[in-house]
Amino acid sequence: MTAAGAATGPSEDPSDGSSGGTEGRTEPAPPRRRDAARSRELLIQAALELFAERGFDRTTTREIGERAGVDPALIARYFGGKTQLYLATVRLELGAEPPADLLEEERLRTLLVRLTQRGPGPSFQAAVLPGDNTEVQQASRSYLYERMVHPLRDRFTAEQVDRPQLRAELAAAAFAGVILARSSGAFAELAAADPEELLPLLHDLLTASRPT
Amino acid sequence: MTAAGAATGPSEDPSDGSSGGTEGRTEPAPPRRRDAARSRELLIQAALELFAERGFDRTTTREIGERAGVDPALIARYFGGKTQLYLATVRLELGAEPPADLLEEERLRTLLVRLTQRGPGPSFQAAVLPGDNTEVQQASRSYLYERMVHPLRDRFTAEQVDRPQLRAELAAAAFAGVILARSSGAFAELAAADPEELLPLLHDLLTASRPT
DNA sequence: ATCCGATGACATCGGTTGATGACATCCCTC
DNA sequence: GAGGGATGTCATCAACCGATGTCATCGGAT
Numbered sequence: 001m002t003a004a005g006a007a008t009g010p011s012e013d014p015s016d017g018s019s020g021g022t023e024g025r026t027e028p029a030p031p032r033r034r035d036a037a038r039s040r041e042l043l044i045q046a047a048l049e050l051f052a053e054r055g056f057d058r059t060t061t062r063e064i065g066e067r068a069g070v071d072p073a074l075i076a077r078y079f080g081g082k083t084q085l086y087l088a089t090v091r092l093e094l095g096a097e098p099p100a101d102l103l104e105e106e107r108l109r110t111l112l113v114r115l116t117q118r119g120p121g122p123s124f125q126a127a128v129l130p131g132d133n134t135e136v137q138q139a140s141r142s143y144l145y146e147r148m149v150h151p152l153r154d155r156f157t158a159e160q161v162d163r164p165q166l167r168a169e170l171a172a173a174a175f176a177g178v179i180l181a182r183s184s185g186a187f188a189e190l191a192a193a194d195p196e197e198l199l200p201l202l203h204d205l206l207t208a209s210r211p212t
Numbered sequence: 213m214t215a216a217g218a219a220t221g222p223s224e225d226p227s228d229g230s231s232g233g234t235e236g237r238t239e240p241a242p243p244r245r246r247d248a249a250r251s252r253e254l255l256i257q258a259a260l261e262l263f264a265e266r267g268f269d270r271t272t273t274r275e276i277g278e279r280a281g282v283d284p285a286l287i288a289r290y291f292g293g294k295t296q297l298y299l300a301t302v303r304l305e306l307g308a309e310p311p312a313d314l315l316e317e318e319r320l321r322t323l324l325v326r327l328t329q330r331g332p333g334p335s336f337q338a339a340v341l342p343g344d345n346t347e348v349q350q351a352s353r354s355y356l357y358e359r360m361v362h363p364l365r366d367r368f369t370a371e372q373v374d375r376p377q378l379r380a381e382l383a384a385a386a387f388a389g390v391i392l393a394r395s396s397g398a399f400a401e402l403a404a405a406d407p408e409e410l411l412p413l414l415h416d417l418l419t420a421s422r423p424t
Numbered sequence: 425a426t427c428c429g430a431t432g433a434c435a436t437c438g439g440t441t442g443a444t445g446a447c448a449t450c451c452c453t454c
Numbered sequence: 455g456a457g458g459g460a461t462g463t464c465a466t467c468a469a470c471c472g473a474t475g476t477c478a479t480c481g482g483a484t
Contacts, residue, residue: 036461053342057269061442071463076443127399128340128392130265141398149399163413169402170390170413177389178382180340186353187339187361190381201375201382201421208420209413248431273472283433288473 040078042068048089051122052183055129056086056136083136086122090139093121099151102175102206105199112195112202120179127176148172152209161210171209178202252290254280260301263334264395267341268298268348295348298334302352305333311363314387314418317411324407324414332391339388360384364421373422383421390414 046068050059061082065072079085100107126140149165149172156164182191190198258280262271273294277284291297312319338352361377361384368376394403402410 055341082442125341128389128396129267129337130396166401166405167413169399170417173390173393173399173402174386174417176393177340178385181385181388184340184342187381187385189378190385193378201379205382205386205417205420208417294472
């Protein structure tokens, strides 16, 4: 994992011929050599990976700059500081996809695969880690809450299950625990398990948050 | 690393016949001014709380000393450093109770109540948080592993369930997620729920790690 | 009463981190 | 081609942390 190739590599090159990637949702990479937008993008991407790997505190701005191949001073210039950069990564996660209902198998698969590839976002750690109620924590948590708890609570409410909120929080917490444990390195077999293999087990587990 | 054993001269107990009551944790604040054993005890207690609240990194030796009412320098003297103090707290947790089988309702209740009162130990965070494989992480994880995963795996193996190890890790991860989420402050209703109220829900959830 | 080890408070060191400002370089506009 | 703003690089600062050395003080043994 982590490969992401990113690393340092000044690989990229103004070479205009580089285009061709249909995948890119954006315009073909502008050939500009000095590009603040690109620097910002690289910083966010590196920060997203590092925050997910080590958490907020244990990640240094120098590491982010190194992985992004960008001078750490630009973090202050473009975001205002390490904290604002973190918030930017959280907002990025947030805008990604519509709220997913964890009990729907197809959406659970999507989420699981995505989290396996890209690792859990910073918000997962914030949900589980105690800490002072800083702006950082608050933003991360509200993201995770709207993303996972609310859809579940709405489903339970519609099904007229008792304690829908509590059950939704329980399922979300269990899910977060599993996701984090997979990438923590503490549970070998859980980490090595293929998403397709893990899916039915996890689905059964989460379904049990709803009364039989 | 570093000094390690060097600093720790008087490894074990001066045992000057201090109050024999090992059980009674609530001393009436003995007016003794110089008592190494008591200082160690106070440091471990404060460290246990702080490590559980904020994790290893975000806890400073000065905070530990302040809460314990003891000079932070004594951490180095009595334990060899912050790391060894952490390991001491983990070992303290470890010796507490026999391995519990999370699927047995009575044991789950005991564990849940205990964790509700005293908060999750430092090891729970270590299980879920990524990090370099330092000695600290390793010790915490092996503790949690022997404590929660192995009993479950043995049960599943005895029941001839497929993938016993994977299922055991899954259940343990989910349980850790719920426990940590309760004390994280991110999930209000989950944190406010009474253990007796939460118990059946959690039991159903964990039971689902076993195939129907 | 005296001596000596045990204990704890204080000062400080080396290292790291986040942040900031000065300076150099590049690109676009005119 | 020159000017000016934008962009990137570098050096450095202040704050914090963990660790360690030093020294005053206490308490029991002699």
